[in-house]
Amino acid sequence: MIKHLRMNMSSSQAAGTLLTGAEIVVRSLAEEGVEFVFGYPGGAVLNIYDEIFKQDRFKHVLVRHEQAAVHAADAYSRSSRKVGVCLVTSGPGVTNAVTGIATAYMDSIPLVIITGQVPTHAIGQDAFQECDTVGITRPCVKHNFLVKDVRDLAATIRKAFYIASTGRPGPVLVDIPKDVTANKCAFEYPREVHMRSYQPQGKGHSGQIKKAIQLLLDAKRPMVYTGGGVILNDAASELTRLVRRLGYPCTNTLMGLGGVPGTDPQFLGMPGMHGTYEANMAMQECDVLIAIGARFDDRVIGNPQHFYREGRKIIHIDIDPSSISKRVRVDVPIVGYVKDVLAEMNALIEASGREPDAAALKAWWAQIKKWQAKECLKYRNSDEVIKPQYVVQKLYEVTGGDAFITSDVGQHQMWAAQYYKFDKPRRWINSGGLGTMGVGLPYAMGVQLAHPEATVACITGEASIQMCIQELSTCKQYHIPVKIVNLNNRYLGMVRQWQEFFYGNRHAESYMDALPDFVKLAEAYGHHGIRIDRPGDVEGALREAFKQKEKLFFLDFITDQTENVFPMVPGGKGLTEMILAEEL
Amino acid sequence: MRHILSVLLENEPGALSRVVGLFSARGYNIDSLTVSTTEDASMSRMTIVTHGNDDVIEQITKQLNKLIEVVKVVDLTDGNHIERELMLVKVRAAGKDREEMKRMADIFRGRILDVTDKSYTIELTGDGSKLDAFLAAIEPSFILETVRTGTSGIGRGERILKI
Numbered sequence: 001m002i003k004h005l006r007m008n009m010s011s012s013q014a015a016g017t018l019l020t021g022a023e024i025v026v027r028s029l030a031e032e033g034v035e036f037v038f039g040y041p042g043g044a045v046l047n048i049y050d051e052i053f054k055q056d057r058f059k060h061v062l063v064r065h066e067q068a069a070v071h072a073a074d075a076y077s078r079s080s081r082k083v084g085v086c087l088v089t090s091g092p093g094v095t096n097a098v099t100g101i102a103t104a105y106m107d108s109i110p111l112v113i114i115t116g117q118v119p120t121h122a123i124g125q126d127a128f129q130e131c132d133t134v135g136i137t138r139p140c141v142k143h144n145f146l147v148k149d150v151r152d153l154a155a156t157i158r159k160a161f162y163i164a165s166t167g168r169p170g171p172v173l174v175d176i177p178k179d180v181t182a183n184k185c186a187f188e189y190p191r192e193v194h195m196r197s198y199q200p201q202g203k204g205h206s207g208q209i210k211k212a213i214q215l216l217l218d219a220k221r222p223m224v225y226t227g228g229g230v231i232l233n234d235a236a237s238e239l240t241r242l243v244r245r246l247g248y249p250c251t252n253t254l255m256g257l258g259g260v261p262g263t264d265p266q267f268l269g270m271p272g273m274h275g276t277y278e279a280n281m282a283m284q285e286c287d288v289l290i291a292i293g294a295r296f297d298d299r300v301i302g303n304p305q306h307f308y309r310e311g312r313k314i315i316h317i318d319i320d321p322s323s324i325s326k327r328v329r330v331d332v333p334i335v336g337y338v339k340d341v342l343a344e345m346n347a348l349i350e351a352s353g354r355e356p357d358a359a360a361l362k363a364w365w366a367q368i369k370k371w372q373a374k375e376c377l378k379y380r381n382s383d384e385v386i387k388p389q390y391v392v393q394k395l396y397e398v399t400g401g402d403a404f405i406t407s408d409v410g411q412h413q414m415w416a417a418q419y420y421k422f423d424k425p426r427r428w429i430n431s432g433g434l435g436t437m438g439v440g441l442p443y444a445m446g447v448q449l450a451h452p453e454a455t456v457a458c459i460t461g462e463a464s465i466q467m468c469i470q471e472l473s474t475c476k477q478y479h480i481p482v483k484i485v486n487l488n489n490r491y492l493g494m495v496r497q498w499q500e501f502f503y504g505n506r507h508a509e510s511y512m513d514a515l516p517d518f519v520k521l522a523e524a525y526g527h528h529g530i531r532i533d534r535p536g537d538v539e540g541a542l543r544e545a546f547k548q549k550e551k552l553f554f555l556d557f558i559t560d561q562t563e564n565v566f567p568m569v570p571g572g573k574g575l576t577e578m579i580l581a582e583e584l
Numbered sequence: 585m586r587h588i589l590s591v592l593l594e595n596e597p598g599a600l601s602r603v604v605g606l607f608s609a610r611g612y613n614i615d616s617l618t619v620s621t622t623e624d625a626s627m628s629r630m631t632i633v634t635h636g637n638d639d640v641i642e643q644i645t646k647q648l649n650k651l652i653e654v655v656k657v658v659d660l661t662d663g664n665h666i667e668r669e670l671m672l673v674k675v676r677a678a679g680k681d682r683e684e685m686k687r688m689a690d691i692f693r694g695r696i697l698d699v700t701d702k703s704y705t706i707e708l709t710g711d712g713s714k715l716d717a718f719l720a721a722i723e724p725s726f727i728l729e730t731v732r733t734g735t736s737g738i739g740r741g742e743r744i745l746k747i
Contacts, residue, residue, distance in 0.1 A: 195652075
């Protein structure tokens with residue numbers, strides 16, 4: 001493939017001017033319509049940075065640590081549906097970026113990561129800042145390339161964008177040795193990509209789709225379960241239409257929130273380890289389950305043996321065949337883009353004029369209402385101490401439910417997912433698969449740059465926020481006015497919760513001692529901070545911060561140290577074996 | 585269950601690592617693996633012998649197909665196929681044992697490739713069980729060294745794996 005392109009280029013550009021590899025990188029990114037490159041310079045990428053300096057087609061955002069470059073590009077992509085781009089140097093630049101790459105890979109986020117490499121003649125010589133980038137990143141990218149010849153560079157970058165954004169999306173890395181960025185060749189950006197070894201299957205099998213519709217319409221106790229695939233493939237409106245047309249209950253996973261509106265009466269909340277009682281019970285007790293762009297992962301269905309139910313039929317729509325029947329056997333697999341498959345299903349159902357079994361559906365909803373009556377997300381509020389759930393609820397009110405919310409990983413992430421209702425897709429940005437602490441602030445940066453006018457809040461904890469706290473400096477440099485909502489309970493809360501439940505309440509290394517004064521820290525970076533330790537001050541502080549649209553606020557909420565996330569399905573248990581707040 | 589997977593993939597540097605990395609990362613078994621270029625120099629063909637239940641083999645096939653450089657994957661054990669493995673075995677063959685070793689090689693249709701006054705180096709081809717049988721038929725102390733290629737396979741008749 002590359003060889004063919006090379007021949008085409010040399011014939012059409014025989015008399016053209018020659019560009020250096022660095023110029024080709026910059027021109028190629030411009031051709032792809034890239035708006036932002038998140039990166040950090042270093043020896044191996046100096047030629048590329050010099051070309052970035054000379055151009056004005058895209059902006060470069062200088063982060064303070066390469067991990068944050070990848071996270072910011074990742075969130076830029078999640079919130080905007082464009083491919084995120086980052087640029088780091090060889091060796092430590094790459095190894096610092098690996099956490100970000102693995103995070104994006106687990107959540108199928110389309111990224112192109114350009115990495116510098118030592119010159120080709122030095123590869124394998126243990127050169128300064130050399131590492132085997134392609135080898136190190138191989139297990140956590142959709143694909144990666146080492147470009148050894150400048151004549152392959154443009155075609156490789158084109159391929160990288162193509163691979164990243166088609167099929168099941170994912171990060172693609174292009175490793176470019178320094179001499180390749182200096183060598184020259186003619187440049188023509190290829191218009192089309194054809195790869196005999198990569199042809200994602202986009203259209204669902206129509207026979208299977210008909211079978212699925214038959215099963216769905218015949219269901220007595222149907223359940224719709226959707227994941228990140230619906231968000232990534234922009235299928236929320238098709239999904240909402242299907243769910244409303246059929247009148248079926250629906251749950252969205254942590255990655256799928258916003259797939260149907262969070263305030264929709266047919267939405268049962270999130271399923272899984274910290275999902276709602278009603279969503280988990282309906283997942284388990286339904287007779288037909290349709291899974292859409294979801295992958296039955298361990299945090300969603302718990303123990304697969306327990307999840308199995310005799311007689312329950314499962315339909316599974318996914319772009320990735322390897323997601324189907326990986327953890328749970330399915331009856332009707334449909335491989336294809338969920339957006340197209342759902343559109344076809346909607347059209348067929350509407351054309352058929354057939355309706356679901358109304359009597360059965362009524363009985364099923366009556367059952368669901370009984371489960372909902374447990375009010376599993378109810379918590380005891382307090383006048384003395386700030387409950388973290390209360391802060392999220394107030395945040396929802398103050399932002400009118402219309403903010404972009406990023407989170408880090410832990411208890412605060414679950415409370416954010418449980419108590420902030422996402423009515424739109426791509427508003428909830430978090431690390432679901434890898435569970436990477438530290439993503440929250442760089443995620444908020446990426447989102448804010450993609451949506452300069454939007455309200456962006458980062459719900460975090462005092463432990464997570466310290467993992468990428470240096471990015472407060474980036475926020476200052478680029479005037480990124482995100483609002484940091486720190487649920488500060490002085491503990492690694494989720495670790496403390498597990499220790500309380502499963503380790504005899506021995507808090508091994510889960511107490512966050514020697515915390516900084518976050519208000520002063522924010523101020524040291526040139527931002528604003530408020531410390532809030534009384535429930536009565538929560539709303540006022542939020543209003544104050546969100547009123548000042550152009551300023552970054554660090555809101556340090558001193559919250560209840562003993563609060564736990566409920567419901568909870570303990571690891572390895574079945575979905576119906578939930579611990580509810582009231583049972584303790 | 586034992587399966588033989590034939591994989592056509594781009595003849596690119598690193599493609600082999602992706603396949604091997606996939607097996608180790610996901611905990612699949614590789615019993616043997618052979619790889620070389622095909623008549624089309626841009627393409628390699630790999631034969632992987634693995635074992636696992638149907639679900640595991642289905643996942644292995646899907647995961648292999650997901651690799652960007654993999655063009656086609658076929659489970660040869662799904663249909664009629666031929667499999668062969670090459671073994672070179674150096675055996676002690678001194679004095680009265682020389683005749684016996686020659687006879688064993690003949691019985692298994694082996695060829696003696698190299699001779700010293702104390703040893704024979706025998707070439708044997710066949711499916712894995714035939715090679716195992718040869719080794720089992722010889723007193724272990726007579727076996728000085730063995731090297732096996734791992735299984736290669738091809739479909740019978742009109743069954744062709746090509747792009």
